Structures are given as structure tokens and as C-alpha cells.
Amino acid sequence: xxxxxxxxxxxxxxxxxxxxxxxxxxxxxxxxxxxxxxxxxxxxxxxxxxxxxxxxxxxxxxxxxxxxxxxxxxxxxxxxxxxxxxxxxxxxxxxxxxxxxxxxxxxxxxxxxxxxxxxxxxxxxxxxxxxxxxxxxxxxxxxxxxxxxxxxxxxxxxxxxxxxxxxxxxxxxxxxxxxxxxxxxxxxxxxxxxxxxxxxxxxxxxxxx
Amino acid sequence: xxxxxxxxxxxxxxxxxxxxxxxxxxxxxxxxxxxxxxxxxxxxxxxxxxxxxxxxxxxxxxxxxxxxxxxxxxxxxxxxxxxxxxxxxxxxxxxxxxxxxxxxxxxxxxxxxxxxxxxxxxxxxxxxxxxxxxxxxxxxxxxxxxxxxxxxxxxxxxxxxxxxxxxxxxxxxxxxxxxxxxxxxxxxxxxxxxxxxxxxxxxxxxxxx
DNA sequence: AAAACCCGACCGATCGGTCGGTAGGAGGAG
DNA sequence: CTCCTCCTACCGACCGATCGGTCGGGTTTT
Numbered sequence: 001x002x003x004x005x006x007x008x009x010x011x012x013x014x015x016x017x018x019x020x021x022x023x024x025x026x027x028x029x030x031x032x033x034x035x036x037x038x039x040x041x042x043x044x045x046x047x048x049x050x051x052x053x054x055x056x057x058x059x060x061x062x063x064x065x066x067x068x069x070x071x072x073x074x075x076x077x078x079x080x081x082x083x084x085x086x087x088x089x090x091x092x093x094x095x096x097x098x099x100x101x102x103x104x105x106x107x108x109x110x111x112x113x114x115x116x117x118x119x120x121x122x123x124x125x126x127x128x129x130x131x132x133x134x135x136x137x138x139x140x141x142x143x144x145x146x147x148x149x150x151x152x153x154x155x156x157x158x159x160x161x162x163x164x165x166x167x168x169x170x171x172x173x174x175x176x177x178x179x180x181x182x183x184x185x186x187x188x189x190x191x192x193x194x195x196x197x198x199x200x201x202x203x204x205x206x207x208x209x
Numbered sequence: 210x211x212x213x214x215x216x217x218x219x220x221x222x223x224x225x226x227x228x229x230x231x232x233x234x235x236x237x238x239x240x241x242x243x244x245x246x247x248x249x250x251x252x253x254x255x256x257x258x259x260x261x262x263x264x265x266x267x268x269x270x271x272x273x274x275x276x277x278x279x280x281x282x283x284x285x286x287x288x289x290x291x292x293x294x295x296x297x298x299x300x301x302x303x304x305x306x307x308x309x310x311x312x313x314x315x316x317x318x319x320x321x322x323x324x325x326x327x328x329x330x331x332x333x334x335x336x337x338x339x340x341x342x343x344x345x346x347x348x349x350x351x352x353x354x355x356x357x358x359x360x361x362x363x364x365x366x367x368x369x370x371x372x373x374x375x376x377x378x379x380x381x382x383x384x385x386x387x388x389x390x391x392x393x394x395x396x397x398x399x400x401x402x403x404x405x406x407x408x409x410x411x412x413x414x415x416x417x418x
Numbered sequence: 419a420a421a422a423c424c425c426g427a428c429c430g431a432t433c434g435g436t437c438g439g440t441a442g443g444a445g446g447a448g
Numbered sequence: 449c450t451c452c453t454c455c456t457a458c459c460g461a462c463c464g465a466t467c468g469g470t471c472g473g474g475t476t477t478t
Contacts, residue, residue, distance in 0.1 A: 036332045038247035052425050123245045158414040164403050171384030172377045194373050202411025205367040261459050
């Protein structure tokens, strides 16, 4: 797990987060990922950090303020990082590979936060910050669709429905947290590499193969 | 939504569930799916059913007893139904199509329960019933792997890693609940059909196409 | 001394769950 | 027919525990 501070979205924060704030966010993130937002009490988080609940509330105004930077930050950072990892001059298949492998690397670096973000997404009662998050997600999906469209135009891909193909790709990717074992033999990026191969070539044996 | 009673797993129940029990399970299922198990109080469920909380506890011993038949029933029924829908004599590609489309139809029939099952799966603290559910899930995954292996043997499929291919297929399928709109233009089975086409043929344009 | 950090104790609200008791239909006895 | 009993479904009120959040005051750092 890389440094969580790199991806947090502190919004109205005055400066960079303190050590204590980072500790709280890190522990809370892990707990939220394994037991869900409602399944974790503020007392649990404080205890895991070795501080009192009152102290936790000295650093964060309320429970939502712990969740927000995680979820918002992940959604934004994933898009920005994947966007930056796609080689501009490459052919579409190569771009798709970069999309998949960089997403996997990001997932590997920030696994807990990634899980929190994807599970909280649709159970979240907060409609206000929801819109902002959906904007980043839409931008991310548009990035993938752009790659696929470019492939269709260049003749590299043959796709009937771009949106459907995008959902296929994202489904395979977003389902990874449910079964991926960080102690397993393959790093996430290698798995994404395999996914890329199967997605582009298909599972069916070609006549010319 | 088909009749929920067809898929419930009542375990030690004396007879078929009463109307009231079905109502409670149906309303609870919808609430669990939209707000999560911990996000729904027993009072919420009772109110949605137009009864008092005490009455709800007359029909169910505790909150877990409402969740259990839903989650266990879905996991078991999905496998049994998909298993029964796969034509024994057909070629592997056709079997894979049946696997995908029947899964989609099941999801369409029992959408809320399907969502509850997939979200609760890994946040569930109950280890006892967890094992039984995992057995059904493993059986389901083995069914898919069997189809893929048969395809590789017959030469219909060319797959490097069966397990990885299975996760690719299940990922695309299990991610559907997150974006599928029942009021949308396409039924879930048609979407599964498209997925099947893309998965087998691949997104890349063939040389001979 | 000022500011940042920390804590024990407490708050009202809500949680899952229990209690004693009621309304009403079924059924047997007189 | 009436009377009594039993049973199921139902409810208002309540329980201890825990929830998110607050408060006044203590300690440490600058």
C-alpha cells in the first residue's frame, strides 16, 4: 500500500493532513473495506488508532468526514493516474492494455480504499458529494469508451456496442477486489494483462490459429 | 420479479412461509439491497410492512433470520437454475451462452435478492452459514470452469488459464447489478447475449474478418 | 501564555430484542 | 345456542447496549 496521502481529497483542508489524520484515515479505510461503513463505529476506529473517541473528533468534524476524502480521492486519483499512464501515440490495443494494467496497479497500491470506494458508491445516502464522484466516474468511463472508439475507427477493434464493451471491461476489472489475493502468485497487473489478452483475442479458437 | 418463495432457503422451517413472512422478506430484501444490512433497522422493515416491530419478531427470531433465507436461497437457486438451463448435448460455446443468459434472466427475476447476496457476501460476520454458501458458489464456479475446459478439449476455445477466464466471465456478469436499469431498452438476457459474443469472438478485429 | 493535542464522562437518539397483554377465530362441551 | 379454552397474530411499552457526537478540563509543545 503506497502512501494514502497521495490520493486523498481533502477539499476544504487548510494544509496537508497530519500524521494522526493519516493514521485515522488509514485504519478507518481498512475497517470500512472489511465491515462496511455502517458496520464500523467511531469507537472502533479510535480504538484501532490507540486514541480516544473524543480525540478522533478533534481531527474530524464527523464520521462522514473520514469517509469522504477516501471515496472522493480514490475516484479522482484512479482516473487521473490511468489517464496519465495511457501512451498517446500508441495503437488502441496498447492503450487498452495500459488502461487495464494501470487500473490493476492502482488497485494493488490502494486496495482498501479501492474496495471502500466501490462498495460505498451505491449505498451512500449523501447525494451532494455523490454528484461530484459520479462526474469523475463518468470521465473515467468516457476515457475507456474513447479508446474503444478509436480502435473501431482504426480497424483494430470490431465492436457492435461501445458502451456494452466498456461495461464488460470495467466489470472484469471492478470485480477483481472480490477474489484477488495479494499473497497470491500473480500481481494484479499480470492478471490485468491476461484479461487484456482474453478480451482482445476472445476465448474462441480462431480458424487461422 | 418472480415469486420470492420459489428460491428461499428456509432450512429448519416447519412448512411453507406464510403470506406475512413473504411480505417481510420481500420488503426487507429491497431495503437491504438499497441501503445495506446494517443500514436498515428492524423498525424500518416493520414500518414498510405496516406492522409493529414486535409482530415482526413474532415471525422471525432475529434480524439475521430475515437475511439468511434470502442470501442462502439466492446462492443455491442461481446455481441450480443455471445448471438446469445448460443443454447437455450442445457445444461448449452454446453452453457458455446458456450459462450467461440464464444467469442474466435469474438476475432479472430476483434482482433485489441478487444484489443483497452479492453485497452481503464478504461483509458477513457469520462464519457458520458462510461455509455453506461458499460451497454453492464453488459449485457454480466449477460448473463454469467445466464448460470452459470442455471447450478447450474440443478445440472450440483457446484459453491459457481456465480459472482466470472464469473470473473474467463472472466479473462481467456479477458487475451487471451495478449499472443495469430494468427500465432500459435491453433485457438482461440480451445484454448477456452481447457479452457472450464479445467474450468468445474478442474485441479485436480478426485478420479474416 | 497560547495553541494544539488529548481524554473521561456524558448526552439524546436509536439499535436489536423482550415483555405482558389483547383481539378474534376455531373447536369441543354442556 | 352459549360458554370456555386454546392458539395465532398482533401491539405498546419497555430493556440494556451502543450509536454519533459534545463538553470541560488536563497535558504537551511552541
